[in-house]
Amino acid sequence: MSAVLEARGLQRRYGGATLALAGADLVVERGQFVALVGTSGSGKSTLLQLLGCLDRPDAGTLHIDGEDVSRLSDDALARVRNRRIGFVFQSFHLLPRLRADENVALPLRYAHVPEATRLERARELLERVGLGHRTHHLPGELSGGQCQRVAIARALVADPPLLLADEPTGNLDSTSGREILELFTTLHAEGRTIVMVTHDPHVASFADRRVHLEDGHIVRET
Amino acid sequence: MRDLIKEAARSLAAHRARTVLSGLGILFGVAAVIGILSIGEGARREQEALIAQLGVLNVQITSTELPEEKEAKLEILRRTEGLSTRDVRAIVAMLPGVEHVGGSRVLEPDTLFPRPADRKGLRFVGVDPGHLAGSPFTLVSGRPLRQEDEKTTARVALLGEAAARRLFGRKRALHEWIRVDQTWLRVVGVVRTGTGGQTSMEGVTIQDRSGDVMMPLSTSRVVAPAKRGKAELDEIQVAFASVEDVVPGVDVLDRHLKRRHREQPVYELTVPLTLIAQSEAQQRIFNMVMGLIAGISLLVGGIGIMNIMLASVMERTKEIAIRLAVGASPRDIHRLFVMEACLISLLGGVLGIFAGFAVSWVVAWFTGWATSVSLQAVLLATVVSTLEGLVFGYLPARQAAQLQPAMAVRL
Numbered sequence: 128m129s130a131v132l133e134a135r136g137l138q139r140r141y142g143g144a145t146l147a148l149a150g151a152d153l154v155v156e157r158g159q160f161v162a163l164v165g166t167s168g169s170g171k172s173t174l175l176q177l178l179g180c181l182d183r184p185d186a187g188t189l190h191i192d193g194e195d196v197s198r199l200s201d202d203a204l205a206r207v208r209n210r211r212i213g214f215v216f217q218s219f220h221l222l223p224r225l226r227a228d229e230n231v232a233l234p235l236r237y238a239h240v241p242e243a244t245r246l247e248r249a250r251e252l253l254e255r256v257g258l259g260h261r262t263h264h265l266p267g268e269l270s271g272g273q274c275q276r277v278a279i280a281r282a283l284v285a286d287p288p289l290l291l292a293d294e295p296t297g298n299l300d301s302t303s304g305r306e307i308l309e310l311f312t313t314l315h316a317e318g319r320t321i322v323m324v325t326h327d328p329h330v331a332s333f334a335d336r337r338v339h340l341e342d343g344h345i346v347r348e349t
Numbered sequence: 350m351r352d353l354i355k356e357a358a359r360s361l362a363a364h365r366a367r368t369v370l371s372g373l374g375i376l377f378g379v380a381a382v383i384g385i386l387s388i389g390e391g392a393r394r395e396q397e398a399l400i401a402q403l404g405v406l407n408v409q410i411t412s413t414e415l416p417e418e419k420e421a422k423l424e425i426l427r428r429t430e431g432l433s434t435r436d437v438r439a440i441v442a443m444l445p446g447v448e449h450v451g452g453s454r455v456l457e458p459d460t461l462f463p464r465p466a467d468r469k470g471l472r473f474v475g476v477d478p479g480h481l482a483g484s485p486f487t488l489v490s491g492r493p494l495r496q497e498d499e500k501t502t503a504r505v506a507l508l509g510e511a512a513a514r515r516l517f518g519r520k521r522a523l524h525e526w527i528r529v530d531q532t533w534l535r536v537v538g539v540v541r542t543g544t545g546g547q548t549s550m551e552g553v554t555i556q557d558r559s560g561d562v563m564m565p566l567s568t569s570r571v572v573a574p575a576k577r578g579k580a581e582l583d584e585i586q587v588a589f590a591s592v593e594d595v596v597p598g599v600d601v602l603d604r605h606l607k608r609r610h611r612e613q614p615v616y617e618l619t620v621p622l623t624l625i626a627q628s629e630a631q632q633r634i635f636n637m638v639m640g641l642i643a644g645i646s647l648l649v650g651g652i653g654i655m656n657i658m659l660a661s662v663m664e665r666t667k668e669i670a671i672r673l674a675v676g677a678s679p680r681d682i683h684r685l686f687v688m689e690a691c692l693i694s695l696l697g698g699v700l701g702i703f704a705g706f707a708v709s710w711v712v713a714w715f716t717g718w719a720t721s722v723s724l725q726a727v728l729l730a731t732v733v734s735t736l737e738g739l740v741f742g743y744l745p746a747r748q749a750a751q752l753q754p755a756m757a758v759r760l
């Protein structure tokens with residue numbers, strides 16, 4: 128069985144000068160919980176974006192679920208994001224005009240799942256993250272912690288093999304942050320593969336592996 | 350597709366004011382197009398009515414008023430006595446390609462029976478049957494005037510529909526008697542003329558003939574003998590056999606009449622065919638200019654949509670990035686924006702069609718022009734406005750589709 132994620136020599140250069148990522152190698156096996164840690168500006172987000180196919184590397188190769196995604200067209204890459212990857216952002220990134228269940232169902236809309244089916248599935252997932260009673264609320268009517276749970280439900284709705292999160296607790300108070308962290312550990316316990324960026328050592332302590340970045344290099348792993 | 354329309358409609362509904370404003374340009378453009386086409390269509394119908402009234406094959410030679418001033422009047426009368434039956438005979442003799450020629454004179458009787466409440470619109474004319482033959486009348490009842498009536502100075506009259514109504518009200522006019530000054534005439538027929546009302550074209554007023562009380566020319570001389578110092582005939586109508594004969598025929602006719610009347614300004618020629626040609630040319634220019642204006646306003650409307658859509662792409666960068674991040678392809682984003690543009694312009698188009706009807710109605714109300722909105726105009730407006738959405742939505746949509754999903758993380 129191949130790794131869920133296999134990155135070789137990933138490089139990303141912004142503008143002319145800054146080499147935000149200088150050749151990262153990372154293999155993540157199914158069911159692992161990996162934390163990306165490092166100081167601000169060390170290239171954590173840059174790496175996660177490349178892993179999540181939100182961005183293209185300037186050099187290196189990337190296999191997700193065994194498929195080489197380095198040379199896919201924009202439209203094909205969109206399919207990979209849609210089916211293989213669930214992304215959770217620091218500031219939730221919900222669409223403000225869509226209800227919670229509609230936000231969760233959004234990835235399925237681009238997978239051409241019929242509306243009734245996808246809303247039903249969205250409600251199941253909201254149920255799972257403990258928001259079964261908030262399906263018809265708009266993001267503006269939800270707390271930060273609730274918004275992040277909606278976002279997690281959205282990342283899970285297409286049942287992707289890989290879950291990526293960039294400081295998912297960064298915008299939350301400690302209570303909500305703890306709840307979100309619990310949710311991730313539960314998901315990990317159920318066998319999900321998770322890669323999470325964090326600079327909080329406590330959060331990182333829940334992970335199987337801690338990958339340390341410094342100035343665009345992976346320096347060590349603990 | 351349903352998802353797409355719903356999404357687009359939803360985001361338009363969320364920015365109602367912006368949607369309406371950006372659709373406004375299209376609305377005005379379409380309203381202008383429909384209004385202009387309706388004026389053109391109305392003018393075309395009016396022309397058809399005119400042809401029905403005067404006939405394209407006819408030419409009218411009308412006596413002009415002689416000058417008031419005595420010296421000048423005598424000067425003219427010394428050289429010519431104005432239009433007369435001799436002109437009619439001369440035209441018959443010299444002009445080829447002529448079907449009918451006939452003169453007519455207008456009477457101004459003092460007394461009348463039955464006495465109508467209002468004499469306005471009534472006209473008493475002695476007509477040569479040759480004059481009538483060329484006129485596009487349709488017989489409602491009875492018979493037309495005939496050559497025998499002229500020969501026998503028959504005491505008969507042919508009424509236009511309006512004249513019959515004026516004189517006899519609801520009563521049947523046929524076979525009734527009327528008295529014009531001292532002469533009794535029997536109504537032998539009623540006719541319907543081309544149109545009702547007076548029309549004017551290229552500055553020439555075209556008299557409605559519906560109020561005419563017509564009698565044979567010879568009979569009219571019994572009713573009222575020719576006056577000295579006034580032309581014998583008020584009008585001569587020449588009916589040509591075919592359209593090709595009209596223009597060259599008019600040339601010959603004019604030259605001939607000029608010579609006969611020693612270059613005196615005693616007559617005027619009215620040629621419906623050239624009037625129509627002139628008015629058609631003017632109509633074409635009008636259509637072109639107005640069409641250009643309408644086209645420009647549609648263009649401006651489209652640019653308005655593009656402008657507002659481009660601003661909206663900027664503003665919705667985050668939304669677009671989120672959609673991309675969860676798996677929308679650039680093509681999905683492109684479609685969303687094109688769909689929004691199409692919905693805006695279609696909405697503007699539909700409202701514009703209603704506004705166009707209003708414009709057409711208002712123009713008709715204020716100018717008295719006949720306007721008419723054709724089905725083609727409505728279809729054209731719908732198609733054009735939808736196409737505008739496709740065309741002017743393209744650039745903003747491309748802009749939106751070129752955004753990168755990585756932006757989502759930064760925002």
Ligand SMILES: Nc1ncnc2c1ncn2[C@@H]1O[C@H](COP(=O)(O)OP(=O)(O)OP(=O)(O)O)[C@@H](O)[C@H]1O
Pocket residue numbers: 141142145146147165166167168169170171172173174326
């Ligand atoms: N879009 C961009 N354009 C230019 N430079 C960028 C861009 N994104 C990131 N960088 C640069 O790349 C480097 C790595 O940034 P990155 O966001 O990956 O750091 P990070 O480890 O996520 O930091 P933080 O913990 O503060 O989020 C930084 O020096 C940053 O300034």
Ligand SMILES: [Mg+2]
Pocket residue numbers: 171172173
């Ligand atoms: Mg970061």
